[in-house]
Amino acid sequence: MAGDIILETRGLTKEFKGFVAVNKVDLKVRRGTIHALIGPNGAGKTTFFNLLTKFLPPTAGQILYDGEDITTEKPAQTARRGIIRSFQISAVFPHLTLLENVRIGLQRSMGNSFHFWKSEAVLGTLDAKAMALLESVDLGAFARTVTVELPYGRKRALEIATTLAMEPELMLLDEPTAGMGHEDVDRVKALIRKVSAGRTILMVEHNMSVVSGISDTITVLQRGAVLAEGPYAEVSKDPGVMEAYMGTAH
Amino acid sequence: MDNRTRVLYVALLVAGLAAPAVVYPIFLMKALCFALFASAFNLLVGFTGLLSFGHAMFLGTAGYICGHAVKVMGFPTEAGILAGVAVSALLGYLVGSLAIRRQGIYFAMITLAFSQMLYFIYLQAPFTGGEDGLQSIPRGKFLGLVNLEDDIAMYYFTFAIVLFGFWTIYRTVHSPFGQVLKAIRENEARALSLGYDVDKYKLLAFVLSAALSGLAGATKALVFKFETLTDVHWHMSGEVVLMTLLGGMGTILGPTVGAFIVVTLQNYLSALEGWVNVITGVIFIICVLAFRRGVVGEIAAFLKKA
Numbered sequence: 001m002a003g004d005i006i007l008e009t010r011g012l013t014k015e016f017k018g019f020v021a022v023n024k025v026d027l028k029v030r031r032g033t034i035h036a037l038i039g040p041n042g043a044g045k046t047t048f049f050n051l052l053t054k055f056l057p058p059t060a061g062q063i064l065y066d067g068e069d070i071t072t073e074k075p076a077q078t079a080r081r082g083i084i085r086s087f088q089i090s091a092v093f094p095h096l097t098l099l100e101n102v103r104i105g106l107q108r109s110m111g112n113s114f115h116f117w118k119s120e121a122v123l124g125t126l127d128a129k130a131m132a133l134l135e136s137v138d139l140g141a142f143a144r145t146v147t148v149e150l151p152y153g154r155k156r157a158l159e160i161a162t163t164l165a166m167e168p169e170l171m172l173l174d175e176p177t178a179g180m181g182h183e184d185v186d187r188v189k190a191l192i193r194k195v196s197a198g199r200t201i202l203m204v205e206h207n208m209s210v211v212s213g214i215s216d217t218i219t220v221l222q223r224g225a226v227l228a229e230g231p232y233a234e235v236s237k238d239p240g241v242m243e244a245y246m247g248t249a250h
Numbered sequence: 251m252d253n254r255t256r257v258l259y260v261a262l263l264v265a266g267l268a269a270p271a272v273v274y275p276i277f278l279m280k281a282l283c284f285a286l287f288a289s290a291f292n293l294l295v296g297f298t299g300l301l302s303f304g305h306a307m308f309l310g311t312a313g314y315i316c317g318h319a320v321k322v323m324g325f326p327t328e329a330g331i332l333a334g335v336a337v338s339a340l341l342g343y344l345v346g347s348l349a350i351r352r353q354g355i356y357f358a359m360i361t362l363a364f365s366q367m368l369y370f371i372y373l374q375a376p377f378t379g380g381e382d383g384l385q386s387i388p389r390g391k392f393l394g395l396v397n398l399e400d401d402i403a404m405y406y407f408t409f410a411i412v413l414f415g416f417w418t419i420y421r422t423v424h425s426p427f428g429q430v431l432k433a434i435r436e437n438e439a440r441a442l443s444l445g446y447d448v449d450k451y452k453l454l455a456f457v458l459s460a461a462l463s464g465l466a467g468a469t470k471a472l473v474f475k476f477e478t479l480t481d482v483h484w485h486m487s488g489e490v491v492l493m494t495l496l497g498g499m500g501t502i503l504g505p506t507v508g509a510f511i512v513v514t515l516q517n518y519l520s521a522l523e524g525w526v527n528v529i530t531g532v533i534f535i536i537c538v539l540a541f542r543r544g545v546v547g548e549i550a551a552f553l554k555k556a
Contacts (some may be wrong), residue, residue, distance in 0.1 A: 006435060053443060076447045076448075079443055079444060091440040092436075092437065093436035093437055094436055096433070104430065106430060107430070113446070114427055114450075114454060162444070172301075
């Protein structure tokens, strides 16, 4: 488990029929930090995420987790290492209750997920832990509600609770505030800061103002390649970034 | 399970036990076998989100295997049924392993293709009797004691088998495994990102569904004492979709209700010959347009609101 770098990519590249979506990206994510990946639409952020979580195979390059090469692993294998992702649109199980949603995250480690001959009552032992997780994102009161009835911001909070159930070492958040109103954005920002204790977060964001307050390091992508990297103060003054991302009028 | 549901299940059990006193047992057995078949199909489409369009292959295969084992090889009745179920489960494993690699319409097409291949194999293979079918299958004796040639005895034998099938489905849906299946149905990518090998779960669901469809097929072959190509024809794969949608996909009792409606229509309107298909077609259209949740789904939604 040693090592300062939890996740590293070396020359990671993804081409779609001649179009290079991700171009030789070398990225190092330091353990225990909040690392943000930003860039304009079409910069390759989500594709990069899909490569990290194996939803897409890379054309070239390597992915190392804790110094181990995980480039050719399957998505579920990578997830079991403790790299858990979220999605741009809210990733919940809409017709299950909130409690059941979180239990799905907890259940796998019980080792009974193939047991079709047992009653689901055996999952009751997970309820206390699931409730605690729901409380941690202020959703305790809705435990028995069917998820589809929740407002959008709360669904995202539920998603984070389910992700936390996996006890992830590295959380990958894909635009956690996409499509949210102001109050929800602040709530999710506070939540991200809260859950970052003791773990590493790599988040993709479109919106510079969201990442400014909470991230330790920002990497700016443009046309699939790294344009700049550093703390917010540094990156935001980079002339290349100002021109490409925020517009010269900044 | 709340009290209201429990009362309903007990009432259905009593009705099932008393029914042959009032209704023609062969008709009841036919409806029960189709109810089990549709419920097994529903395990896949309603609780896992996989629409198979070749489920007749599991019904028919088990029917042929069971019939052949009992008639030609002299298996006892129970062993014949088990043989049919085992072969259907194995077939489910083979077809499922290939089909679950694709989703949606492609999944449906792969299952349809396999079932069509089997149809033509069964048409040509000598042991099925081809166009004539496998005739005069003996029902045998239950545990070597109770003569199943008696329709009432056969009815209770069938009733017990179907109950066992329902119980297995109920248990599966309400098990830790069932929870994961629902999660996959709701959001496959998310289930994958939480570390579940979704393909393995889908495959197990597929094999269970195939085995239970086989149980229905093997029992049905004994009930009618014959097995024909009708059971492996793609019409049958379509009919099970109809039953499930009509009754209510993703509900426990829906497929049973759908199966009883369809079998009743076919039975009592059989004088109208080809018009039965037109009538069921119209009902199907009305169902899809007006009450998409199916009979049971609509009632459940209504009770929830009330």
